[in-house]
Amino acid sequence: MKRNSKIWWGLALAVVSMVLFSCAKKEDVVILGEFGSLTGGTATFGKSTQRGIEMALEEVNKAGGIQGKPVRIVVEDDQSKPEEAATAVKKLVNQDKVLMVLGEVASSRSLAGAPICQEAKVPMITPSSTNPKVTQVGDYIFRVCFLDPFQGEVMAKFARNTLKTSKAAILKDIKNDYSVGLAQFFTETFKNLGGAVIAEESYSEGDIEFRAQLTSLKAKKPDVIFIPGYYTEVGLIARQARDLGITIPLIGGDGWDSPRLIEIGGKALENTYYSNHYTPDDPRPEVQKFLADFKAKYNEIPDAMAPLGYDAARIAFDAIKRSGILDEKNIKDAYRQNTQAKSLMEAINTPGNRERIRDALAQTKDFPGVTGLITIDENRNAKKAAVVLKIEDGKLKYVETISP
Amino acid sequence: MSEFLQQLINGIAWGSIYALIALGYTMVYGVLRLINFAHGDVYMVGAFAGFYAVKWLGLAQEPTIFGAVAVFLLSMGCCGILGFVIERGAYKPLRKAPRLTALITAIGVSLFLENAGQLIFGADPKFFPQIIAKKDVISSGGIILTNQQVIVLGVSLLLMVSLQLFVLKTKTGKAMRAVSFNREAASLMGISVDRIISITFVLGSALAGAAAILVGLTNPKIEPLMGIMPGIKAFVAAVLGGIGNIPGAMLGGMIMGIAEVMVVGYLSSTYRDAIAFAILILILLFKPSGLLGGFTGEKA
Numbered sequence: 001m002k003r004n005s006k007i008w009w010g011l012a013l014a015v016v017s018m019v020l021f022s023c024a025k026k027e028d029v030v031i032l033g034e035f036g037s038l039t040g041g042t043a044t045f046g047k048s049t050q051r052g053i054e055m056a057l058e059e060v061n062k063a064g065g066i067q068g069k070p071v072r073i074v075v076e077d078d079q080s081k082p083e084e085a086a087t088a089v090k091k092l093v094n095q096d097k098v099l100m101v102l103g104e105v106a107s108s109r110s111l112a113g114a115p116i117c118q119e120a121k122v123p124m125i126t127p128s129s130t131n132p133k134v135t136q137v138g139d140y141i142f143r144v145c146f147l148d149p150f151q152g153e154v155m156a157k158f159a160r161n162t163l164k165t166s167k168a169a170i171l172k173d174i175k176n177d178y179s180v181g182l183a184q185f186f187t188e189t190f191k192n193l194g195g196a197v198i199a200e201e202s203y204s205e206g207d208i209e210f211r212a213q214l215t216s217l218k219a220k221k222p223d224v225i226f227i228p229g230y231y232t233e234v235g236l237i238a239r240q241a242r243d244l245g246i247t248i249p250l251i252g253g254d255g256w257d258s259p260r261l262i263e264i265g266g267k268a269l270e271n272t273y274y275s276n277h278y279t280p281d282d283p284r285p286e287v288q289k290f291l292a293d294f295k296a297k298y299n300e301i302p303d304a305m306a307p308l309g310y311d312a313a314r315i316a317f318d319a320i321k322r323s324g325i326l327d328e329k330n331i332k333d334a335y336r337q338n339t340q341a342k343s344l345m346e347a348i349n350t351p352g353n354r355e356r357i358r359d360a361l362a363q364t365k366d367f368p369g370v371t372g373l374i375t376i377d378e379n380r381n382a383k384k385a386a387v388v389l390k391i392e393d394g395k396l397k398y399v400e401t402i403s404p
Numbered sequence: 405m406s407e408f409l410q411q412l413i414n415g416i417a418w419g420s421i422y423a424l425i426a427l428g429y430t431m432v433y434g435v436l437r438l439i440n441f442a443h444g445d446v447y448m449v450g451a452f453a454g455f456y457a458v459k460w461l462g463l464a465q466e467p468t469i470f471g472a473v474a475v476f477l478l479s480m481g482c483c484g485i486l487g488f489v490i491e492r493g494a495y496k497p498l499r500k501a502p503r504l505t506a507l508i509t510a511i512g513v514s515l516f517l518e519n520a521g522q523l524i525f526g527a528d529p530k531f532f533p534q535i536i537a538k539k540d541v542i543s544s545g546g547i548i549l550t551n552q553q554v555i556v557l558g559v560s561l562l563l564m565v566s567l568q569l570f571v572l573k574t575k576t577g578k579a580m581r582a583v584s585f586n587r588e589a590a591s592l593m594g595i596s597v598d599r600i601i602s603i604t605f606v607l608g609s610a611l612a613g614a615a616a617i618l619v620g621l622t623n624p625k626i627e628p629l630m631g632i633m634p635g636i637k638a639f640v641a642a643v644l645g646g647i648g649n650i651p652g653a654m655l656g657g658m659i660m661g662i663a664e665v666m667v668v669g670y671l672s673s674t675y676r677d678a679i680a681f682a683i684l685i686l687i688l689l690f691k692p693s694g695l696l697g698g699f700t701g702e703k704a
Contacts, residue, residue: 208623211414212668219407264531
């Protein structure tokens with residue numbers, strides 16, 4: 001008898017949970033996915049991007065969603081590791097069945113996630129991976145930032161034309177696609193402009209001792225050192241360079257952009273410059289509104305990753321709207337074709353609809369982003385200018401804008 | 405020439421850190437025949453203990469000698485206590501178990517500390533405040549030697565010599581050597597083996613804490629996974645010098661540090677990690693007992 005009642009309880013529980021489960025599934029939301037380094041070595045990249053995306057998400061939902069449909073973003077942490085990035089994207093695509101994917105900052109991790117999105121034909125937008133290979137993965141992969149060739153070019157032009165240097169040395173992170181790419185394009189442009197790259201040394205992410213490389217660079221007497229690394233190492237490199245009596249300018253790319261850089265590097269970062277996607281000093285109304293909102297919400301000045309995340313998310317929302325897949329008629333058709341569909345996402349998340357989003361993304365033109373006017377070119381990359389910043393008294397100072 | 409001298413200075417300063425960590429491996433191995441893979445992570449905890457000590461004492465703004473010594477002792481103390489807890493909690497219950505069990509437990513403790521570190525301290529790298537202001541001691545002819553490098557070398561030599569004196573001259577040191585030689589016989593002679601093993605762990609771990617503060621001085625970036633590579637390198641250094649041998653660990657650490665810096669300086673940084681393992685393979689092939697290690701037959 002007792003056993004029997006147990007079975008009844010079990011059945012009742014199963015029925016109740018089924019009812020609850022199916023209720024929960026009936027929400028009319030549009031679901032996107034995001035993967036980023038919320039923990040791990042470059043955690044500030046992922047966290048900052050996430051804040052930008054979060055702001056865009058709040059804004060769109062406050063305004064009633066995309067064509068009246070609220071948006072939800074499923075966030076997966078990849079612990080700053082490429083292999084975890086692949087797992088995170090697989091989960092977003094296969095398990096959460098998201099309509100689009102946003103992420104990553106690091107090129108090596110975007111490169112791990114992109115093939116999975118391409119295979120499943122889920123459009124992916126990387127906010128800030130600058131390595132050219134990322135969008136070459138396939139026609140579903142987009143980016144809203146400039147590329148390494150351009151960034152390498154910008155810093156080479158800056159070193160040659162503004163700093164008037166002629167002998168450059170390079171210290172790159174050999175394990176990082178981004179860093180190796182930047183170094184290569186810097187070298188090409190710097191040589192074309194009549195300068196010479198007289199020495200090249202390398203390190204690996206996670207190193208803390210750079211005196212050996214710096215000592216051998218110093219012996220070759222360069223005028224400027226290009227360090228296309230991430231803030232995690234650059235702060236220490238600058239410190240040890242100054243310890244060894246290297247006083248020449250150190251220059252780098254957007255991987256430097258984090259408040260942690262100045263915390264670790266301190267005074268050693270005087271006389272250093274890096275290229276970036278935006279500057280808080282920009283007077284354009286988009287920038288100033290974003291700054292004010294960001295400060296109100298998080299009480300700090302955003303680095304470049306936050307506005308790029310914000311722009312990526314807004315371009316994604318804009319493309320979904322322009323694709324017309326959320327038009328009344330289209331949704332009705334989707335339900336008619338898939339009578340089994342229990343939710344909006346199940347109905348509209350079809351290869352055909354995702355292709356329409358892809359096409360809409362590809363047609364993005366002069367989108368007024370915080371990081372500049374964004375136009376997606378035929379290679380699914382964004383065309384825009386870069387700014388060069390100087391670190392002075394622990395603060396960032398705008399130096400100049402270099403256009404493509 | 406000046407470049408070579410500068411590299412040598414870099415190598416010696418870097419090697420003395422390896423040497424300090426290697427001492428912990430060697431001591432524990434000597435007494436317990438256990439490779440304590442968690443040692444590199446004890447070093448990490450030492451760095452964070454120092455980091456919070458500096459904050460707590462409010463030294464980040466105005467460094468003082470007294471404050472630096474206090475941070476040093478606090479970090480060593482924390483690591484010592486951690487070493488004691490690890491030994492009592494994880495290794496002592498396995499004293500009678502096969503050696504492999506203890507080894508795997510050591511790896512487990514290591515993973516536990518790494519992940520707990522990420523949970524508690526956060527995975528983001530942190531800046532280790534400068535507890536001693538930097539000054540150049542020598543700065544001529546293209547060579548620069550900072551007071552911080554001198555302190556690193558001086559303090560590590562001091563610690564190594566005092567450890568050697570402790571092991572050779574004191575009663576506890578004698579007991580340590582006895583336990584290392586033959587645990588059963590030592591216990592028959594009235595030596596409390598458990599106590600000696602605990603002391604060994606406390607001392608070894610405290611040295612890792614000291615190494616952590618010295619690294620914080622010259623390479624001021626700390627993160628929860630910072631112990632992995634130095635831990636492995638220091639292990640290689642200990643094997644190179646002859647595991648179980650204290651002067652051997654010092655020598656091994658120095659050789660490792662100088663070899664790495666020279667390889668990076670004159671060849672390529674890609675070989676930095678390779679050199680350590682090349683040394684390990686060579687030493688295991690040609691002199692498995694290490695440079696200074698005598699022949700010790702495999703004990704049953």
